[in-house]
Every structure is written in structure tokens, then in C-alpha cells.
Amino acid sequence: MTLSIAELLQTHRGENFSLHERFLNSQMVKVLKTIGYDRVYTKAQGPYLYDDQGNEYLDLLSGFGVFALGRNHPKVKAALLEVLADDLPDLVQMDVSLLAGLLAQKLIQNTPEPLTRVFFCNSGAEAVEAAIKFARYTTGRSRILYCHHAFHGLTMGALSLNGEPIFRQGFGPLLPDCEAVPFNDLKALERALQERETAAFIVEPIQGKGVNLPADDYLPEAARLCRKYGALFVADEVQTGLGRTGRLWAVEHWGVEPDMLLMAKALSGGFVPVGAVAMTARIMDKVFNRMDRAVVHGSTFSKNNLAMAAGLAFFTVLEEEDLIANAARQGQALLEGLSALVDKYEFLQEVRGKGLMLALEFGKPQSFKLKAAWSLLETANKGLFSQMITIPLFKRHRILSQVAGHGMNVVKFLPPLVIGAKDVAWIVNACDQVLADCHQVPGAIWDLGKTLAGHALKAKQTA
Template structure:
């Protein structure tokens, strides 16, 4: 009997939530049902998702930044078909493949000139793990430092560099000799480096959790300090890279030249898991310094032909369709349009970001009428107010978004880089309406808030 995935999908359509509840993460199913995100999507195209009733949703989450090209871009689809049709030998292991060499050539042409070597893996977390190992070996130092509120992944090494305790709880002990420094604090960074025992400072040019931007001179001075004290300067561009911020690499906003760039997410257009590290010749030669060490670090599925072809196709699309330029233009206009709402709404405090990495931050109102409602939500669960924005954005305006991090009232937008002026207007209109509704204490938004607060308090009681 021939297996037909198309027929299986047709026959078992709509069983998504039952199957996940039975066999996968039950708590995730509960979350989606509680906040009303329990849709069954049946197809996707570009920045849009479609449910069983063919309703169109604008995806401002893009798989946590994976779908820079939107979903199912035909150029990447064709590249993957070409690989399958070619019948190529794949992952021979005792071999070197053409496509990985070609993708390396292309990526390195887009990096600072000192970066001349590539290492491939399967995810952003694996890229961080590689950076930890390469930094320690090439410097013969143990310590790794990172910034407060950083997010570098959830595998054990990457988790050791995570600035949010909620992800670490119960998973220790983590890697030794990993320590945080306050973000945007040069004095604290120099103090941490001054012992000349730090292998690497691993940083996000713009922090994903909260979309936190540095002062204008922070990264340049951080790079100078790392060089002064012999510490590697490692840019985690897993979310910010490949066009997201209106530059191919976010480091370009500050003219930085790191010792390594970590990449993943958007590199394959969202089709195939992939991660990579671009590095200097010195680091590569230090780690792989003899023939018997040629396989001292690797990953079984890295450099597979599907991922490499998808990477080549993705970069081709980004260049041909001028998506970096589109991200810069559309992103700036979205930020400016949303900033113009701030004087009208006292819950809305700040809109920030670069390109299509955007944060909308809310805070306590000055109004005596509205402040008690805000305090009630915050007492139930810090950051709960932001859900009174994301949920109606989704349910009433069919815009999928996320809260930017645990315990913060920041809504984050990571749209595909292909969004257009129509999508920009859709976002502005929806945000204007939803934020306006939050001003009406006692209205539907606040009924939602009370329900969310009730769930939050029950959850707290259950964990005690």
C-alpha cells in the first residue's frame, strides 16, 4: 500500500488539538484554548494564514522570525524539489558537499571581511553551543558572559546564557563560569572583562525578549573592551539577522566586526532546520588544528543538501525582491504610525524597534479612573495587560502576535519581510481600535482582563 500524506491529512483533518492533547504538550493545548487561539489552519501563503473557514490572518509572529519570506515561497519550494529530483548523495559524512560550499561562499560575502569560515548545525541553540565550545577552546578561557534579559536558546549550554530565570528554573545545575552583565552598562561590562579570563561576550544586537535597543555607542565600546581584554565578541543574529532589522545583519547598524556571527531561523526560509556560525580563520584553525581533530565538533544532519539549497534560495529571494529594503521602509512606517498614537492613549508608553522587529510597550495610566483596573491585572499576573491587546487583535482583527517576554507588558511584532502597505494599514487600524478599547474601563476588553486574571490566580493557587 502506498503512503499518501495528502490523503492522511484529508482523512484526519481537524484532529490537531485532540492528538496534541493526547500525545504531546497538554499544557500548550490548554493555553491556546484559554486565550482563544485554537484555530485549525489549513493553508498558508506569504504573510497570511487561512483557517478551515478560509478566514485570512496576518501573521506577525512568523514562527518566531523563521518565515522571513512568508510561508511557501515558490522559489524555495522549487529549490527543494530540484534537490529531491537530482537524487544527490547526501550526508555521506566522509565527503564534502558542493551546496554547503556554495552557501558558505554566499554567506561570507555578506559578512565583515574578517569572517572567512563557516560551521553548520541544525538550530540557533546548536549555533550557540558551538560558539561556547569554540570560544573556550580558542582562548583557553572558561568564562562566558551575556546580558540580563538575553535569550540564546533552551539547550543546556544555551540555557546557561539565558537572562530570564523562568526558563532556567528546575533545570540546573547549568554550565559553570557563565555570568550576566546588565544590558547597556559599559562599566559593568569592563568590570566583568577586566580579569582577562572571559572567553566570549555573546550578545544579541537587539534583545529579542522585549526588543531592547542599546545606546548609540554601547556596542562599539563593548567591542573595544572585548579587544582590550582578549575576549571574543560574538553576535547572536539568530533572530535579528538576515534582513529582519532593515540591514542584512543587525550589527551593520553600528558598523560592528565581531569574531563570530550566529545565525539560524530565517536562513532556510522556514522549510528546513538549519543553523550556522561564521567565524574568523583564527578560531577555525584553533579548534580544528590537526587532522585527527577534523571531526572534534559537528552535527549529523548539518550541511544536508535540503538545508543548503533552501539557504541559497532564501538569500536569492531576499536580494532579488529587495526584502531588506522593504523591511527598513515598512518597519519604519509602522513604528512611526504607532508612535503617533501615544498622545491619544495613556496605556501606550513606547513604540521601538528597527526594521520589522517592533515592540509596543504599555504601562500604568495616569488616569485615576483606569489605574485601579491596571493594578488589578498586574496583581494577578505581571504583564497580563498585554494579553488584553494580543487576544482581541487575534479574535477581532485576525492578526497573530505575541507578548515580547515573560512578565512584561510589551507586544512584539516580527512580520515576514514581505509585508506590504495593505498589511501596514491593517496593523495600524487594528491597533488603533484595540488600544482605544482598552481605554474603556468596564468594556469588553476589561471583561477579558478579569477572566484572564481569574485564570492567572487559579494557576498561582495550584502551584502553591
């Protein structure tokens, strides 16, 4: 019997939620149904998703940054089909891969100067795990510093560097000798470093949870302090890297040269998981310092031909379509268009970001009626107002977005780098309309707010 994926999809069309409810995470199904995100998507192209009713949606999640090129880019598909058609030897293990060598060469040609070696893995979390191990072995120290509100992944080592308590609860004890310092606080960082027990400081140049930007002197000075006290400076660019912020790497905005640079997500071209750690020769040569240590760290599927081809195709598209410049241009237009709404609407406090990584932060209004409505939601659950933005954006304007972190009134936009002026106008106009509705109290959107508050209070009572 021949397997036909097309026939399977057609036969079981619409069973997405029932299958997940029975065999996967039923709570995720409950969440999606509660907030009205239970769509059946049947097609995707570029920055757009299409449901079984033919409706077009603008995806501002990009699979959490995976789809920097949009979905189903023809040049990435062509590269993968070529690999499959050529029957190449793959994962021989007692061998070295040509495609892996070529992608490593491409990466080093495009990373800060001190970085000359690459380790491949399958994900951002795996890149973080590798960085922890490499830093400890290279320095002979054990402590790893990270920032409050950081997100570095959900495997055990990466989770130990996670600054959001909700992800950590119940999974301890976590990796020992990991210490959090406040983001953007150089004095706190130096106090921790000056004990000379730190192997590495691992930091997102722009924090994904909340889209928190550093002060202009923070990252350069943090790197200098690390070198002063013998620690490695590690830039986690899993989400900020590969063109997202209008530069190839976010650290370029501040002229920072890390000892290790972590990447994943977009490098996949949107098809095959791949992660990497670019590092100095000193680190690579210290960890793999003898022939009997050639296999002390690895990842079985990490250099598979499809992943390597996807990474090479990603760079081809990024360069040929000038997507870094497009991210800077469209990101600036989006930042300006959304920032113009701050003076127009009381709830909107700030719009911030770089390139196509943006956040809208909401806060307590001044007028009495709006203040009372705000307090109702905040009493039920901190950060609930953000859902009153994302849900109407999705249901009324077909824009898929997310709250930027647990318990915060920040909405995050992470569009594909391929969006154009039409999409920017779509986003700004939709936000304008949703915010206008939020300022009508009472109103239909506040009926949604009462429903959300009711769910939140019920959840607290049953917790």
C-alpha cells in the same frame, strides 16, 4: 500501501488539538484554548494564514522569525523539489558537500570582513553551543558573559546563557562559569572583562525578549573592550539577522565587526532547519588545528542538501525581491504609524524597534479609572495587560502576535519581510481600535481582563 500525506491530512482534519493533548504537550493545548487561539489552519501563503473557515490572518510571529520570506515561497519550493528530483548524494560524511561550500561562500560574501569561515549546524541553539566551545578552545579560558534578559536557546549550554529565570528553573545545575551582566552597561561589562578570564561575550544586538535596543555606543565599545581584554565578541543574530532590522545584519547599524556571528531561523527559507556560525580564520584554524581534530565538533544533519539549497534560495529571494529595503521601508512606516498612537492612548508608553522587529510597551495610566483597572490586572499577574492587546488583535482583527517576554507589558511584532503597505495599515488600524477599547472602562475588553485575572489568581493558588 502508498503513503498519501494529503489523504492523512484530510482523514484526520480537525484532530490537531486532540492528538497533541494525548501525545504531546497538553499544557500548550490548554493555553491555546484558554486564550482563544485554537484555530485549525489549513493553508499558508506569504505573510498570511488561512483557517478551515476560510478566514485570513496576518502572521506577526513569523514562526519566531523563521518565515522572513513568508510561507511557501515558490522559489524556495522549486529549489527543494530540484534537489529531491536529482537524487543527489547526501550526507556521505566521508566527503565534503558542494552545496555546503556554495552556501558558505555566499555567507562569507555577505558578512563583516574579518569573518572568513563557516560552521553549519541545525538551529540557533546549536550555533550558540558551537560558539561556547569554539570560544573556550580558542582563548583557553572558560568564562562566558551574557546579558540579563538575554535569550540564546534552550539546550543546556544555551540555557546557561539565558537571562530569563523562568526558562532555567528546575534544570540546573547549568553550565559552570557563565556570568550575566546588565544589557547596555559598559562599566559592568568592563569590570567582568578586566579579570582576563572571559572567553567570550555573547550578545544579541537587539534583545528579542522585550525588543531592547542598545545605546549607540554600546556594541562598538563592547567589541573594543572584548579585544582589549582578550575575549571574543560574539553577535547572536539568530533573530535579528538576515534582513530583519532593515540591514542584512543588525550589527551593521553600529558598524561592529564580531569575531563570531550566529544565524539560523530565516536562513531556512521557512522549510528546512539550518544554522551557522561565521567566524574568523583564527578561530576555525585554532579549533580544527590538526587532521586528528577534523571531527572534534560537528552535527550529523547540518550540511544536508535540502538545508543548503534552502539557504541558497533564501539569498536569491532576499536579493531579487529587495526585501532588506522593504523591511526598512515598511518597518519605518509601521514605527511611525504606531508611534502616533502614543499621545492618543494613556496605556501605550513607547513604540520602538528597527526594521520589522518592533515592540509596543504599555504602562500605568494617569487617570483614576484606568489606573484602578490596570492595578487589578497587575495584582493578578505582572504583564497581564499585554494579553488584553494580543487576544483581541487575534480574535477580532485576525492578527497573530505575542507578548515579548515573561512578566512584561510589551507586545512584539516580527512580521515577514514581504509585508506591504496594506498590511501596515491593517496593523495600525487594528492596534488603534484595540487600544480605544482598552480605554473604555468598564467595557467588553475588561470582561476579558477579569477572566484573565481569574485564571492567573487560580494558577497562583494551585502552584
